[in-house]
Amino acid sequence: MNKLYIIKIGGNVLDNEKALAEFLKNFASIQAPKILVHGGGKIATDIGNQLGIESNYIDGRRITDSPTRDLVTMVYGGLLNKQITAQLQSLHCNAMGVTGADGNLLRATKRPVTKIDYGYVGDITPESVNSTFLYFLLKQNITPVFASLTHANGEILNTNADTIASVLAISLSKHFDTRLIFCFEKNGVLKNVNDENSVISNLTKELYDKLLKEGSFHDGILPKLENAFAAIQSGVKEVLIGEHSHLLANTGYDTRGTLITLQ
């Protein structure tokens, strides 16, 4: 099977013009089919502040009320997504900026209200992906650039970008030998969150379960690891977690960072 790279970037790349330009140059140079997934960043918070839209959190989870949903639709789906797409075009990468609503690529379920009403948040599974159309775009040498937005019942919903990347990777692993890459601010999954040199270079399911029991992981990394192992256990070949300039320089990726494999 052909290789497919699915690469997720977040605030640490998006908020830094130079880092983003460097990342996009490396990303565009990957010759294999590829998909970019991005969330938002400081710019969404800044514009939200200027528009008087307050961030609401319950138990540390962000609530997407109606003004926040419009904000992320504008900033993730408009400003950032189209800036990235235009930049990739100038790097001879035929990018296509999309949300889950476009071409019905990601049909979500609005998260049910239980103790918490998360608001306009979309939950997705690998079955949410219109993989036929996505495969078809990739075959046309199009590089989809996903903003972290999905849709249900005529409405745009906010969805975690790591989850989108993971779900896309699982869904496309029937067509491709899929590599999922999570770029973030650290060099990889760290044994000691305060020591950038403590990168776990290979994290197997066995080691993960052991370290999880020991309570070794920092809270921030846990959702990322859950998405990573969900992918690995559902057909994705490899997941790589680390800092973008280490992961994407030259060869598409190298072994710096944490490589997550089943065994």
Add this chain to the structure above:
Amino acid sequence: MNKLYIIKIGGNVLDNEKALAEFLKNFASIQAPKILVHGGGKIATDIGNQLGIESNYIDGRRITDSPTRDLVTMVYGGLLNKQITAQLQSLHCNAMGVTGADGNLLRATKRPVTKIDYGYVGDITPESVNSTFLYFLLKQNITPVFASLTHANGEILNTNADTIASVLAISLSKHFDTRLIFCFEKNGVLKNVNDENSVISNLTKELYDKLLKEGSFHDGILPKLENAFAAIQSGVKEVLIGEHSHLLANTGYDTRGTLITLQ
């Protein structure tokens, strides 16, 4: 050849939630291949005001400075484009929201600085259109929804929505029997701008040239008529100008409004 509808809507539809919902319902019910083109509306001005972005005009032409470009990228390319796309999905129309940067659909030239620097404005011709890819999307039963944005040299540019609709129609007239429909606030092209009952039902090139010489047209309608005749003279079958609810009710279009033909 198969029919293709290219329909442009502006502020009078976009600014009114009920009118937009009615328009989208009628639009979704068109069975033939179709493309929607939209500009912005009052919402862009409102958000711009909240963000302290001032509108600049020189000789009545809007100047797109850098903050204005970011504003329209957010509001046209993000908020409005994705709201429309999600609504069309719920109406079983497989819409795909795009700008000219996406899939390199509309590659523009940044308008050269002469006496006036229009800023981030993109000029396009029928050759700007990636008609191969657009045709291919239409064949997949995808309905492209264009925000009035194009790209050049890695940057998003602001482009007149009427011009985009006209250029798309010309470019696709080699594949389809193309009908271009401009929806606006009036019932059609009026003989007397103050009399909604003075609609010119059929405007040929001969009549247009005659009325133009007599100075019969209101300034506001002239760019629309220029785009309409540019289309008609370059292979587009018919152009229809008028109020959306008259043009799109039931049959896709009827003869209310102004029908523009060569002869």
